Amino acid sequence: MSWFFALIPDTANVAIWTMMIASALPFLLAMLAKALGGFGMADNSHPREVVAKFTGRAARANAAQQNSFESLPVFLASVIVAMLFFVPQIVVNYLAVMYVALRLIYAIAYIVNLPTLRSITWTLSMACCFMLFYLAVKMAF
Template identity: 60%
Template sequence: MISAFFDLVSDKVASAILAMVVASLLPWAVSIIAKVSGGFRVINNAHPRDFFQHTTGMAARANAAQQNSYETLPVFLAAVLVAMLFFVPQSIINVLAWLYVIIRIGYCTAYITNLSTFRSILWVLSMACCLMLFYLAIRVSV
């Protein structure tokens, strides 16, 4: 199973760039779930933050997943770019980048479905992908 994942990930730079695009779009996708599940209407677009302050349940959790996705995104983007800048092997960058994306999708799903412990584990694993990219960049530069 793991080797199948490695086989699917290209060793081209475009693969990491695509992972960055997907990670950047993930908060937007989760915001749609938050809006649909919370009964968001066009009129709520005038003050969407006020709308989300009054949501509960799935809508509130989806909104929190969206916010956390935006919070971790800069770390991920910086980690990928730093790894590329310091010539970490592209195949390793790509695997860690796509692993981050897959874990973050799982994280958002766990958050929305209220699996708090699993969500926390996935958060740690997603950040481990970023930290590994930074670590490898440091190792290559020494």
């Protein structure tokens, strides 16, 4: 695993890229949910009603999309606050990359119906955010 972290540079663009990827993830999951559910152009006049009727993997992909939107503000705020309070950039980058990796695993676990793995990765992804906030507070004193 240390080889993975050796690949992460200590420049701010890594954190910015992770924020962009995390912001795109809910949209990608929404498209996947619609593709899995057989969403067609005719369904676009009432998309929420159609998506609400999805079952199985399509419904789980939609739920992963909704949760990704819900956790996104916490992640974005934690990265920005950590950078504003001069948490070492390499630490911000490690935690931001870990958050994105965990969110990807979370989405896969949700879609393929692995609830324990889903819960673990959700918890760990949120821990990354709270660790960034904690480090920012430590830097403020």
